[in-house]
Amino acid sequence: MQFNRRSLLAAGGLISALVLIIVAIVASGGDDGEGDLDAGGTTTTTTSTTVESTTTTSTTTLPDLPIAPLTGLFLEADSDVVEQPAIMVKISNNDNESLKALTGIDQADVVIEERIEDRATRFAAIFHTNLPTEVGAVRSGRPADIDLMANLNQPLFVFSGAFSSVLGDINRFAREGGAVLVVDDGGGVNITRDDVNLNRPDNLFADLPFLLDKFGEGAGAATPIFEFLGDDSSQSSAGVAGEAVTVRGRDIVSFVWDSARGYVRVQDGVVHITSEQIPLVTDNLVVMETIYTPSSYDPRNVDADTLGRGPVSVLIGGERFEGEWVREAATDPYTFVDAGGSPILLAPGRTWLTLVPSNSYDFIVDPEIAALVLGSEG
16 A cells, blocks of 8 residues: 555644633732621632643654655555565567557556657566566567666566677676566566467566565665655746647657546557556656667667756646756666756656657647547546
């Protein structure tokens, strides 16, 4: 169970004091110690009783709850999730076969969408808070993946393999302490192949709790890669309406804001769903403009450069915040700043980071697509 940091407020109890003052004055006493005569000639006695006020204050303080590093959400007090490594899984998004196989990605804390072949994309899904027993379809690693996982503090990297030259670089990165590799071993032990219901190559699936038990000891605890809004922080600059974005590639992809769910992904005119009919939805949508260059290993492939700086748009809660992304080293987190240099903070929750070339996206969506999302079931 997770607690939403946006709505979790520090509880405090203040029990106000009961102040009771009873003063009974019947009459005032004379100099001789005898009672004065009243108008009726009777004698009265004066008695004064005062009960002093007492104040008792009781303050209730919330326990120091752990925070999930990749979502900024509170965890339960006894959670050991923060000690676990992140698991980055390469997941297919190539064609109808991969759409049928898409499983478990809705549980990822972060999804990074990268182009791999001209306009085709693939997902680098990062799991930490929730570990599904079936995630896939697992696909190959690419050169850009090294930079994508370098700031996760030695995660598990789950992939089906790579070109020999690319695999050499990934192996070198792992030997230097960058990641713990989990590759298809061909025997269906580390990654399971479903040859009955799906076609190759989109039929490899990973059991993340199993992989964590088997390989987790050699990995490092996940570290934050974004900065989140807290109860004591707010955005430094005002946003504008940010209800949608459309990215043009081999597939036309839109994200549409739904106040009940978040940003809902639409691909090729339909809500993008998993094999379990779960829509892909995210709390934060980061559109990060990057430079793509032909891969030195295969000119048909392209690699995203996620180091340096460039334009960024951060969409949160129906608002859009414009600025610049900055990441000087691969081990650095992603930093987003507005025109004044102040940080743009993400809302606690899941994040979808899409790496887009310039002139390939806009913040307009087809009204029919918007109506499709708002009329679809959660």
